[in-house]
Structures are given as C-alpha cells and as structure tokens.
Amino acid sequence: MSSIASRPSTCSCPAQARAATIHHFYIAQLAEDVVHATYRATxxxxxxxxxxxxxxxxxxxxxxxxxxxxxS
Structure with a gap:
C-alpha cells in the first residue's frame, strides 16, 4: 500500500516570514525566454x-x- 504525504506533514514553513540576506546572486540565460537564478540566502x-x-x-x-x- 502506498501513502501520499500531505503538504502540512512535508513543509516546515515558518508561521511568519524571516528576514534574509542574499549573497552570490547569479542569472544564466538558457534561452531567449528562460533564465536560471542561483543564490545563497542567510x-x-x-x-x-x-x-x-x-x-x-x-x-x-x-x-x-x-x-x-x-x-551543511
């Protein structure tokens, strides 16, 4: 028997948003209408x-x- 996880059991989202600092933000254009953004959030x-x-x-x-x- 398989089970399906519900969103509340898989999400450890905070009740309120936390302040974050973004570092090393990069955007790579993969196509005319597609971009990939990477960054580190603290x-x-x-x-x-x-x-x-x-x-x-x-x-x-x-x-x-x-x-x-x-x-890590």
Missing amino acids: TSVAVSHRSSLWVFRDNRWQLLFHQGTIA
Whole structure:
C-alpha cells in the first residue's frame, strides 16, 4: 500500500516570514525566454542554497521551478 504525504506533514514553513540576506546572486540565460537564478540566502536560523528557473510567457516572468537546500 502506498501513502501520499500531505503538504502540512512535508513543509516546515515558518508561521511568519524571516528576514534574509542574499549573497552570490547569479542569472544564466538558457534561452531567449528562460533564465536560471542561483543564490545563497542567510537567515537567523540557517544558510541555504537556492535555485530558480524562470520563463517569460504571457508577457511576464513566471517562476517555473524553485529548490532550496540547507547548506551543511
């Protein structure tokens, strides 16, 4: 039997947003309408590596995918 995780059980999101400082922000253009952004975010709790894939469609930039990984 397989089980499906619900969002509350897989997300340890804070109740309120935390202030963060962004370092090493880079954008690589992969196509005319696609960019990949990477950066490091530092909060009072952790440092994480972030990666976002953005596409330009419907006359605006839209987030297609985002991943955040806690730095060791």
